[in-house]
Amino acid sequence: MERCDDMSTVNLLKDQLVEERKSFIVVKGRQKNQLKCEADSIAGCVSQRACVYCGARVVLNPVTDAIHLVHGPIGCASYTWDIRGSLSSGSELYRNSFSTDLKENDVIFGSEKKLARAIDELVEKYNAGLVFVYSTCVVGVIGDDLEAVCRAAAKKHGIEVIPVQSSGFIGNKSAGYRAACDALLRLIELPAGKLPGRTAGSGGRSVNYLGDFNLAGEAWIITNYLKSMGVDVNVVFTGDATHQSLKKAATASLNIMQCAGSMAYLARRMEELYGIPYLKVSFLGLEDTSASLRKIAAAFKDPEMMRRAEELIARETAGVRPVIEQYREKLRGKKAAIYVGGGFKAISLVKQFREIGIDVVMVGTQTGREEEYQTLHDIADDGTVILDDANPSELEKFMLEKGAHLLVGGVKERPLAYKLGVAFIDHNHDRKHPLSGFVGAINFAREVYSTVCSPVWKYTRGMGGVLHAQE
Amino acid sequence: MLDCTPKEIKERSGGVINPAKTCQPIGAMYAALGIRNCLPHSHGSQGCCAYHRSHLTRHFREPIMATTSSFTEGASVFGGGGNLKTAIKNVFAIYNPDVMAIHTTCLSETIGDDIPTIIKSAEIPEGKLVIHANTPSYQGSHVTGFSNMTKAMVSYLAEATSETKKEQVNIIPGFVNPGDMREIKRLVTKMSIKFIMFPDTSGVLDSPMTGKFVMYPGGGARVEEIRDSGNSMLTVALGAYASSDAAHLLERKCNVPAMTLKTPIGIKATDEFLMTLRGKFVREVPYALEEERGQLVDAMIDLHHQFHGKKVAIFGDPDIVIGLTEFVLSLGMRPVHVLTGTPGGTLGGPQDIFEKEITEMLAKAGIEGRVKAAGDLFELHQWIKNDPVDLLIGNTYGKYIARAEDIPLVRVGFPILDRGMHHYMPIVGYRGAMRLVEMISNALLDRRERDAADEDVELVM
Ligand code: SF4
Numbered sequence: 001m002e003r004c005d006d007m008s009t010v011n012l013l014k015d016q017l018v019e020e021r022k023s024f025i026v027v028k029g030r031q032k033n034q035l036k037c038e039a040d041s042i043a044g045c046v047s048q049r050a051c052v053y054c055g056a057r058v059v060l061n062p063v064t065d066a067i068h069l070v071h072g073p074i075g076c077a078s079y080t081w082d083i084r085g086s087l088s089s090g091s092e093l094y095r096n097s098f099s100t101d102l103k104e105n106d107v108i109f110g111s112e113k114k115l116a117r118a119i120d121e122l123v124e125k126y127n128a129g130l131v132f133v134y135s136t137c138v139v140g141v142i143g144d145d146l147e148a149v150c151r152a153a154a155k156k157h158g159i160e161v162i163p164v165q166s167s168g169f170i171g172n173k174s175a176g177y178r179a180a181c182d183a184l185l186r187l188i189e190l191p192a193g194k195l196p197g198r199t200a201g202s203g204g205r206s207v208n209y210l211g212d213f214n215l216a217g218e219a220w221i222i223t224n225y226l227k228s229m230g231v232d233v234n235v236v237f238t239g240d241a242t243h244q245s246l247k248k249a250a251t252a253s254l255n256i257m258q259c260a261g262s263m264a265y266l267a268r269r270m271e272e273l274y275g276i277p278y279l280k281v282s283f284l285g286l287e288d289t290s291a292s293l294r295k296i297a298a299a300f301k302d303p304e305m306m307r308r309a310e311e312l313i314a315r316e317t318a319g320v321r322p323v324i325e326q327y328r329e330k331l332r333g334k335k336a337a338i339y340v341g342g343g344f345k346a347i348s349l350v351k352q353f354r355e356i357g358i359d360v361v362m363v364g365t366q367t368g369r370e371e372e373y374q375t376l377h378d379i380a381d382d383g384t385v386i387l388d389d390a391n392p393s394e395l396e397k398f399m400l401e402k403g404a405h406l407l408v409g410g411v412k413e414r415p416l417a418y419k420l421g422v423a424f425i426d427h428n429h430d431r432k433h434p435l436s437g438f439v440g441a442i443n444f445a446r447e448v449y450s451t452v453c454s455p456v457w458k459y460t461r462g463m464g465g466v467l468h469a470q471e
Numbered sequence: 472m473l474d475c476t477p478k479e480i481k482e483r484s485g486g487v488i489n490p491a492k493t494c495q496p497i498g499a500m501y502a503a504l505g506i507r508n509c510l511p512h513s514h515g516s517q518g519c520c521a522y523h524r525s526h527l528t529r530h531f532r533e534p535i536m537a538t539t540s541s542f543t544e545g546a547s548v549f550g551g552g553g554n555l556k557t558a559i560k561n562v563f564a565i566y567n568p569d570v571m572a573i574h575t576t577c578l579s580e581t582i583g584d585d586i587p588t589i590i591k592s593a594e595i596p597e598g599k600l601v602i603h604a605n606t607p608s609y610q611g612s613h614v615t616g617f618s619n620m621t622k623a624m625v626s627y628l629a630e631a632t633s634e635t636k637k638e639q640v641n642i643i644p645g646f647v648n649p650g651d652m653r654e655i656k657r658l659v660t661k662m663s664i665k666f667i668m669f670p671d672t673s674g675v676l677d678s679p680m681t682g683k684f685v686m687y688p689g690g691g692a693r694v695e696e697i698r699d700s701g702n703s704m705l706t707v708a709l710g711a712y713a714s715s716d717a718a719h720l721l722e723r724k725c726n727v728p729a730m731t732l733k734t735p736i737g738i739k740a741t742d743e744f745l746m747t748l749r750g751k752f753v754r755e756v757p758y759a760l761e762e763e764r765g766q767l768v769d770a771m772i773d774l775h776h777q778f779h780g781k782k783v784a785i786f787g788d789p790d791i792v793i794g795l796t797e798f799v800l801s802l803g804m805r806p807v808h809v810l811t812g813t814p815g816g817t818l819g820g821p822q823d824i825f826e827k828e829i830t831e832m833l834a835k836a837g838i839e840g841r842v843k844a845a846g847d848l849f850e851l852h853q854w855i856k857n858d859p860v861d862l863l864i865g866n867t868y869g870k871y872i873a874r875a876e877d878i879p880l881v882r883v884g885f886p887i888l889d890r891g892m893h894h895y896m897p898i899v900g901y902r903g904a905m906r907l908v909e910m911i912s913n914a915l916l917d918r919r920e921r922d923a924a925d926e927d928v929e930l931v932m
Pocket residue numbers: 072073074075076077136137138494495496519522575576577578608
């Protein structure tokens with residue numbers, strides 16, 4: 001199917017959408033159409049979509065004590081040097097940038113030797129027990145035998161050297177998530193003795209928490225909640241994870257999974273291989289956080305745990321509600337537009353905005369899946385524009401038409417929103433405050449407030465009184 | 472601990488740790504944005520393009536528009552010709568730019584796509600232009616990419632149409648911020664000389680808030696101007712690495728004499744720039760500029776005691792670092808570690824300009840220092856561990872070293888991802904030099920006061 005990617009079609013016809021794009025947009029309550037999604041981009045479009053390597057790096061990068069070696073020309077490594085705000089409680093090794101920096105000769109004559117040298121030098125320097133070697137497009141084409149080099153290096157140094165098959169052109173970001181999960185699966189050891197039972201209730205009280213990258217310390221917040229319910233977090237995939245903690249992932253009795261986009265495959269595989277069941281959760285907003293904690297307690301079929309969960313929910317909610325109420329007052333009547341990467345996040349955000357009294361007038365994702373769009377459609381208000389993989393002219397059109405005061409998006413949407421005179425918050429990897437759990441709900445409200453209600457928007461009208469955007 | 476760098480220095484041959492450069496295409500993309508109504512196009516997988524756009528967005532805090540050929544597995548086996556042809560068609564149909572500026576990526580270079588042939592067989596609408604530059608990242612750096620795209624502007628667009636050369640100068644500003652380009656234009660305007668600047672990202676990447684999103688914000692060098700550059704009587708290339716190649720190509724192609732000067736950072740380089748213009752175009756330097764110069768000198772004198780003997784490490788892009796090194800020397804500082812990630816010479820040009828120039832400057836000043844091209848920040852950090860400095864000057868990535876060694880960092884160069892305003896505010900010209908004086912002085916004094924015991928805190932400094 002041919003189509004244009006998110007940022008396409010700017011000059012396109014302000015009031016008339018490109019025919020091809022129509023099937024990617026629905027207005028709740030108006031059409032019956034299924035939204036098209038999950039398609040590839042075509043050549044010649046302003047594509048926002050990232051590559052396989054990007055997806056793999058996002059998932060693996062938070063592993064703090066690993067050497068993340070990017071095998072390729074310099075750029076791929078430069079652009080991913082410490083751009084994600086995953087926090088560590090120990091090693092900071094993952095915040096360095098390692099590249100084989102391929103040169104012309106390497107491309108012509110092969111780069112296996114250089115890679116082997118790089119691994120040797122890095123292992124000697126940093127004394128690490130784990131190396132991830134990411135392949136990039138060029139390596140995919142010149143056909144280096146990554147497996148062989150990694151195997152030899154692992155043997156030589158007595159550590160784990162794991163190739164990540166992330167050549168950019170073999171798919172999109174989702175393929176990268178999968179490549180990362182495959183790499184993680186290679187790390188996990190079969191526990192001695194018997195596997196943890198197939199039901200969460202039988203015996204152990206420990207869970208793996210999948211799909212939290214510990215941005216701004218979010219995984220720690222959730223880990224603490226669980227602890228106060230009597231649940232131990234065995235390891236987080238992959239926020240603040242270490243080589244050793246990942247290895248013993250198979251000892252947990254339940255997987256809870258937040259970011260389904262990147263982690264569903266891993267959860268399924270762990271169920272198949274180790275008999276660990278999984279639960280979908282979300283810790284964004286009061287509603288989702290409370291529901292998820294209850295769901296976890298229910299999975300363990302333990303009344304005491306449920307009691308403690310209720311206690312935690314009651315205590316935290318009591319602290320948070322009044323603050324949220326204050327913001328609600330101030331934000332009354334404001335309207336938000338959402339444009340984020342995955343569907344899971346979009347769904348949570350719609351609920352979160354409702355909690356702080358803001359109407360969502362437009363919601364879109366880059367890579368949302370069909371069932372997620374169904375959910376979005378179910379929870380959205382009538383008249384909400386729902387779109388897949390939007391481009392700037394569409395974002396502009398709907399934000400202005402619907403009178404949005406705020407856009408939630410990623411790096412590339414921020415300047416766009418500002419040019420339109422619309423407030424902005426980053427709900428991606430550039431976030432600076434934890435947005436998860438109960439405290440995250442307050443941070444979220446505060447962040448929304450501080451941008452939407454900033455006085456700077458008052459000056460967006462030019463001196464001649466000509467519009468610059470809304471008042 | 473954030474500091475993972477061991478002090479002991481060992482020979483390395485397996486690649487880079489903490490790079491002081493990035494890849495060619497991002498430089499090409501930036502240069503292409505300096506043509507009016509131009510859409511850069513990345514010929515390769517979509518990932519590269521997404522990274523380049525995000526990175527530029529973080530530095531300029533502006534929307535960055537660029538398209539991609541969106542390679543898939545098929546393209547990487549059979550070549551990307553089909554993708555590029557489709558892309559050309561779509562770009563003009565959907566985005567309607569005046570110019571489409573194609574740069575390659577490692578992938579399309581490795582596959583060996585022949586871009587000119589593909590362009591020739593593509594459908595290009597009447598009156599529209601497609602230009603291209605080869606930008607393999609396994610050579611050079613982002614600066615090389617900038618240079619290559621600037622060269623493409625000359626090879627595709629510049630023409631010598633008049634018998635006699637016009638009294639106008641071509642200025643190739645190099646890989647600097649739009650604020651710097653504006654400042655260079657202001658200086659030349661003050662000299663009352665007609666000029667053509669290309670690329671020129673002012674008005675594109677420092678465009679005002681208008682309440683509208685426009686794909687092509689209206690700034691940038693016009694195609695007719697770049698064409699007419701073939702009729703100018705002189706090209707001044709600011710910066711050997713980013714600008715020289717294009718100037719020399721223009722000399723060969725259209726017989727326009729080329730002169731390479733330093734990026735006008737600091738008093739000496741700005742003097743040279745203006746004196747060159749004065750000499751070639753027989754103009755007086757107007758009082759306004761004399762006044763600015765005088766103010767700069769005044770500031771340097773007022774504050775010189777703060778600078779004298781202070782040890783400084785400088786890293787970044789070669790043209791910028793050469794200018795900065797010269798300027799801190801004129802302030803009495805001691806640049807003991809000077810490094811760029813960009814390799815040695817210019818492609819096809821003279822080799823090792825960077826190391827040679829800096830070494831000469833240091834020798835003249837009687838300073839022993841370490842100088843390296845194609846270095847990385849791991850190495851710079853090791854140098855600093857072995858021979859500490861009072862100040863670090865470089866881009867955002869210097870913050871790890873600054874923190875680990877507890878030294879102040881003055882942010883200059885590309886990219887700056889963690890502070891705002893820099894792309895508006897020039898570092899070139901006399902005013903830019905005054906800004907550098909202010910930044911360096913404040914950084915040193917803030918540090919001194921932070922560390923001072925109560926009794927040593929002074930009101931007047
Ligand atoms: S593949 Fe090449 S062009 Fe693409 S990001 Fe990596 S270094 Fe840059």
